[in-house]
Amino acid sequence: MNMAETPQRGAQPPQARADRNRYADLLRVWAISMVVIGHWLVTDITYRNGQLSGLDALEYVSWGRWVTLYFQVMPVFFLVGGYVNARSWAAHHHEGEGWTEWVRERAMRLLWPTAAYVAVVILGVAAASPAGASAAELAQAGWLIALQLWFLPVYLLLIALTPALLAAHRRWGLAVPAVMAVAAAAVDAAVIGGHLPVLGYLNYLLVWGSMHQWGFAWQDGTLTRARWRPWALAAGGAALLAALIAWGPFPVDMIGAVERIGNTTPPSVALLAFAAAQTGLVLAAEPVVSRWLARPRRWQVVRRLNGTVMTVYLWHMVPAVLLAVALYPTGVMPQPAVGSALWWETRPIWLGALALILVPVVLGVMRAERPMLRLPAGIGSPGRWSGPILLAGTAAAMYGLARLAISGFAPGGILPALVLAVFGCGVTGTLLSGRPKAGVRPQPGG
Numbered sequence: 001m002n003m004a005e006t007p008q009r010g011a012q013p014p015q016a017r018a019d020r021n022r023y024a025d026l027l028r029v030w031a032i033s034m035v036v037i038g039h040w041l042v043t044d045i046t047y048r049n050g051q052l053s054g055l056d057a058l059e060y061v062s063w064g065r066w067v068t069l070y071f072q073v074m075p076v077f078f079l080v081g082g083y084v085n086a087r088s089w090a091a092h093h094h095e096g097e098g099w100t101e102w103v104r105e106r107a108m109r110l111l112w113p114t115a116a117y118v119a120v121v122i123l124g125v126a127a128a129s130p131a132g133a134s135a136a137e138l139a140q141a142g143w144l145i146a147l148q149l150w151f152l153p154v155y156l157l158l159i160a161l162t163p164a165l166l167a168a169h170r171r172w173g174l175a176v177p178a179v180m181a182v183a184a185a186a187v188d189a190a191v192i193g194g195h196l197p198v199l200g201y202l203n204y205l206l207v208w209g210s211m212h213q214w215g216f217a218w219q220d221g222t223l224t225r226a227r228w229r230p231w232a233l234a235a236g237g238a239a240l241l242a243a244l245i246a247w248g249p250f251p252v253d254m255i256g257a258v259e260r261i262g263n264t265t266p267p268s269v270a271l272l273a274f275a276a277a278q279t280g281l282v283l284a285a286e287p288v289v290s291r292w293l294a295r296p297r298r299w300q301v302v303r304r305l306n307g308t309v310m311t312v313y314l315w316h317m318v319p320a321v322l323l324a325v326a327l328y329p330t331g332v333m334p335q336p337a338v339g340s341a342l343w344w345e346t347r348p349i350w351l352g353a354l355a356l357i358l359v360p361v362v363l364g365v366m367r368a369e370r371p372m373l374r375l376p377a378g379i380g381s382p383g384r385w386s387g388p389i390l391l392a393g394t395a396a397a398m399y400g401l402a403r404l405a406i407s408g409f410a411p412g413g414i415l416p417a418l419v420l421a422v423f424g425c426g427v428t429g430t431l432l433s434g435r436p437k438a439g440v441r442p443q444p445g446g
Contacts, residue, residue, distance in 0.1 A: 021083065022290065022293040022294075022299055022302065023286050023289055023290045023293060024080045024083055024084065025302050025303065025306040026289065026293060026302050026306075027076050027079075027080050027282065028076075028077070028080055028306055028309050029302055029305045029306055029309065030073070030076070031073040031074070031076040031077050031080075032309045032312050032313055034070075034071050034073040035071075035073060035074070035148075035313065035316070036312060036316045036358075037071070037351065038068075038071035038072075038073075038255065039147075039148070039316065039317060039320075040316075040320060040350070040351055040354055041057060041071075041347065041351075042056060042057050042058060042064075042071075042255070043055075043056070043057070043144060043317075043320065044056070044057045044338050045144075045320060045321070045324040045328070046328075046335060047324065047328035047329055047335065051134060051136055051137060052137045052140060052141065052324060052325065052328065052329075053136070053137075053140055054140050054144060055338055057338050057339070058253065058255075060337075060338040060339040061338070061339040065251065065252050065253040066252055068252070068253050068254040068255045069252070069254055069274065071255065072254035072255050072271075072274065072278075073278075074151065074208075075211045075271075075274070075275035075278050075279060076278065076279075076282060077151070077155075078155075078158070078208050078211035078212045078215065078275075079211050079212075079214055079215045079218065079275075079279055079282070080215060081155060081158065081212055081215060082158075082211070082212035082213060082214060082215015082216050082218070082219070083215040083216070083218050083219045084215070085106070085158070085159060085162045085166075085212070085215070086162070086166055086169075086215065086216045086219040086220070087219055088102070088106070089102055089162050089163055089166060090166075093163070099163050099387070100386045100387045100390055100433065100434060101434070102163075103159055103160050103162075103390060103394070104377060104390055104430060104433050104434065105377040106159045107156055107159060107160075107390075107394050107397075107430050108375075108377045108430060108431065109377075110152060110155070110156065110310075111397060111426075111427050111430060112372045112375055113310055113311065113314060113369060113372065114149075114152060114314065114401070115423075115424075115427050116365075116368075116369060116372070117314045117315065118404075118409075118420070118423065121142075121145060121146075121409050122409070122415060122420065125138060125142060125409055125410050125415055126415065128141075129413070134413065135410075135412060135413025135414070136413065137413075138410040138413040138414075139408060139410050139411055139412060139413050140408075141321050141410070142408035142409035142410030142411070143407070143408030143409075143410075143411075144317050144320065144321060144408075145317045145318055145321060145408075145409065146404045146405055146407075146408045146409050147317070147405060147408075148313060148314065148316070148317065148405075149401045149402075149404050149405040150401075150402065150405035150406075151313075152398075152401045153397075153398035153399070153401045153402045153405075154204050154205075154208050156394055156397065156398050156401075157204075157205065157398060158205075158208070158209060158212045160391075160394060161209075162212075165209070165212070165213060165216070166216055169213060169216040169217065169220075173217070173222055174217055174222060174223075176213050177209075177210040177213040177214060177217075180206045180207075180209055180210045180213065181206075181210055181269065181272055183202075183206050184202075184203050184206040184207050184210070184267075184268075184269050184272055185269045187199050187200060187202050187203050187206065188200075188203070188268055188269050191266075192249055192261060200266035201266055202266075203266045203267045203268065203269075204266055204267060207266075207267035207268070207269070207271060207272045207275075208267060210272055210275075211272075211275050211279065214279050218283060223283055224283055224286065227284075230279075230280045230281070230282075230283035230284040231280060231284055232280070233276050233277075233279060233280035233283075234276070234277045234278075234279075234280025234281045234284065235277075235280070236276060236280075237273045237274065237275070237276025237277030237278070237279070237280060238273075238277040240273040240276070241270060241273035241274050241277060244269065244270040244273060245270065248270065249261050250263060250268055250269075250270035251263065254271060254274055307366075308362055308366065311362050311365050311366050311369070312358070312362055315358070315361055315362060315365055316358060318361060319354045319357035319358045319361060320354060322357060323350075323353055323354060323357060333346075333350075334346060376431070376435070379431060379432060379434075379435055386433045386434040387433075389429055389432060389433040389434075390429075390430060390433035390434070392429050393425075393426050393427070393428070393429025393430035393431070393432070393433060394426065394429075394430050395426070396422050396423070396425050396426030396429060397423055397426030397427055397429075397430060398426070399422055399423075399426070400419050400420065400422045400423025400424075400426055401423060403416065403419040403422075404416070404419060404420075404423070407419075
């Protein structure tokens, strides 16, 4: 039996699954709102000389790099993810479910709606070329609607590692993310000082994984039982971040990738310091905000919005492409210089128009996704090969999604057939890794 499948010694019975953490759901809603607004503001689509293209607004608004300290909220997603995964694994494992079953079910909850998104985009790209879109336009649009996919392979990896990482947390507590942070700093030193950029990929696990571990510590009270601990985490993270920006090689930009030394691709120890400050403040605010959420009507709003998070995350850049294609070539929408007074004046109109398009897109997609509620989380006969098949399937899906996030859906104006085939094989392999227990079904939105 896999070590991750062995019941944890001394593990407590899980709480009732109906006992949701309302604050965690609110954090998800807040974070996705910031992601959407941030992407819509930073990515400026242009139409020049008969060609659609795109600009990074941060290159033209110098002080905007400081604003990224407000809009970088992906640490919140990983924090909440760690909290939710810890609860889910503890509950399922307590009922006798093993690693293979749990990981497959969690993975398919992400892969079903993602596969639907990928399929729709493929059809859109295939139809755009005969309609007159140039290779450059297809490449730009294909990249814009794929950039958010980077999150999924990292999160899928952390799902697969959750049982082992949670076991490590139960044994060593906060020493685990502390060691991961030191290792992340060592990786940065090797990348920057040793000119070994390939090692930077380790920080996708070490940096984002540290935040995921904090979610474990939130879930069991390690980080919140003593009221001073969130404040200490916030103060320590802020002090380290200030030092790394003032005297270190890291830029203040927490979302861009234009610097010679960046903070996100790959993630840096400076991003981890920022995440520590953000996490500390978020956890310190929990008691006050949870009391505000106790009102039933407020909770109902949050609960309904929380159900749209995955759909919004996947589809939120589609309205930007649709609006640009519809309005820019006709001259209906002005295109002032990025950062100019007129550009800022038109931003509320731009954001409002995108929101008006996003709402029906999300509602329509969610309605179309309802049949996914009846799709299986796995098929086939469970056996000794279920684990290896699941590992191969999720690895292929992660690779496909990572390549799409890097190169887009139409590099050079052509669909990346091999990458899409690898992703499709990955989803299929994950699905074929075994049949779930009766009553276990994937829910879009993971």
